[in-house]
Amino acid sequence: MEITELLDRLGAGAQPVRQAAAAELIDLGEDAVAAVAALMRADVSTVATETAASVLWRIGLPALGPVVEMLDGHPAEMVRWKASLALGSIADKLTDLAPVARLLAHPSPRVRTAAAYTLQGRGERALPHAGELITLLDDPDPQVRERAGWALPHLGPGVVPALQRIRRDGPGRLRARVLTALADTDPDALDLRDKAALRRLIRVKQLTEVPAPMHLCGLWLALPTTDQAAVLAALDLSDPFPVTMRLGESAWNHDNHSGGVLDDHSGHARAYVTPALDGWTLVFGRTPSHDHDPDTWAEQTQRQCAELSGVFGAAHGYIMSCGDGFTSWCIAEHGAVIRFYAVEHDTEIGPPHPAEAGYLLPDQRPALPADAFDGVDLRDQAAVGARWDQLKLDHAIPDTCTATTIARQLSVDPAAMGPHLRVEGGGVIARTACGRDLPTPPGALEI
Incomplete structure (x- = not known):
């Protein structure tokens, strides 16, 4: 059957017809590559881009050239993205990734980026090409440098000696850049000189650091309390390492969003304990629970806050989520929880706290007229926001409180920290009971 007829069948007819045409094109191999690639590049085609891409990657290595051409120069982002996926699928069919690794030296930064991304996805199979990826850490294009840095940790622990060798022997420009890659792969692999320099830098920055608003999640x-040692003891935290406030925040957010890169305990292997801030010490980390079940978490948080309040007179637990509207607060005094609230949680403890007065709770909905949003395009966020602001004025609707609202009144709001706070001492990152026998979580942190 002629290739043109197969292409026609690939874009029309019942699914079995299209599947049969795709199979015949794949069997033709290199002879079909140019025609299928032309379909993928076409502005208008009866064949979907993903269908053409699927045929190309199933043909394999003979399709590499046209795929690279599309990565390099096609004006449509969707086509470039499908070409990038096709490159990854071609790589999966190769026993030797050298054809992909050679693309790391391609003149186009788009191709170099796609090649680095492809090797990243192949994990330890790409380890023989660690040297080429390391070279890209000094690429003139910032996106290529970033992608190479992201790729190297995915090559596994075997990449560490190559990074250490560059860190020790150079060349000069790469020596600085591999430091981040080492931290992202295995922070414990930093040599003693680097660790000592890190400690000195932290000490210097602590002297003049000013509190700044934190990203909360x-x-x-x-x-x-201002007694940091008592806080560490009460929470069974050990091995405190002095950090800047920025570094502590960076570690907490990294651990919250890393997805557990070591094992089930890595997300709560360490906690950030702040310096005393206006007489309060804040502790960031999932110390109460190893379980993500909300009922278990709620019970354990209440128990921990009650116990800590017996030691310090009061203890507050707060939650904010950057991914949705979840928020919670737990207020304990002298050994007992006096108020617990969490969005859409079945259990509340205690009457509304005075700090909640004048606010709506997050799951309370004000009574509004049936025509409140008549004439407003609900897809237009600006228009919806403007109407809501007007409704609040017209109907005296109070603001909605969150954990930061309560913290601002009762203790310290981390989202509103600034030079107005009195700072005593320095912050530390400490190991939890789960983290004492684990390696340092990988990840380069801001200092």
Whole structure:
């Protein structure tokens, strides 16, 4: 059957007809590559881009050239993206990734980026090409440098000696850049000189650091004490390492969003304990629970806050989520929880706290007229926001409170920290009971 007829069948007819045409084109191999690639590049075609891409990657290595051409120069982002996926699928059919690794030296930064991304996805299979990826850490294009840095940790622990060798022997420009790659792969592999320099830098920055608003996503505790050692003891935290406030925040957010890169305990292997801030010490980390079940978490948070309040007189547990509207607060005094609230949680403890007065709770909905949003395009966020602001004024609707609203009144709001806070001492990152026998979580952190 002629290739043109197969292409026609690939874009029309019942699914079995299209599947049969795709199979015949794949059997033709290199002879079909140019025609299928032309379909993928076409502005208008009866064949979907993903269908043409699927045929190309199933043909395999003979399709590599046209795929690279599309990565390099096609104006449509969708076509370039499908070509990138096709490159990855071609790589999966190769026993030797050298044809992909050679693309790391391609003149086009798009191709170099796609090649690095493809090797990243092949994991330890790409380890023989670690040297070429390391070279890209000094690429003139920032996106290529970034992608190479992301790819190297995925090559596994075997990449560490190559990074250490560059860190030790150079060349000069790469020596600085591999430091981040080492931290992203295995922070414990940093040599003693680098670790000592890191400690010195932290000490220097601590002297002049000013509190700054934090990005909040997760749990933190607030304890009315300046005794950091007592906080560490009460939470069974050990091996405190001095950090800047910026570094502590970076570690907490990294651990919350890393997805557990070591094992089930890696997300709560360490906690960030702040310096005393206006007489309060804040602790960031999932110390109460190893379980993500909300009922288990709620019970354990209440128990921990009650116990800590017996030691410090009061203890608050707060949660904010950056991914949705979840928020929670737990207020304990002298050994007992006096208020617990969580969005859409079945259990509340205690009457509304005075700090909640004048606010709506997050799951409370104000009564509005049936025609409140008549004439407003609900897809237009700006228009919806403007109407909501007007409705609040017209109907005296109070603001909605969140954990930061409560923290701002009762302790310290981490999202509003600034030079107005009195700072005593320095912050530390400490190991939890789960983290004491684990390696340092990988990830380069801001200092």
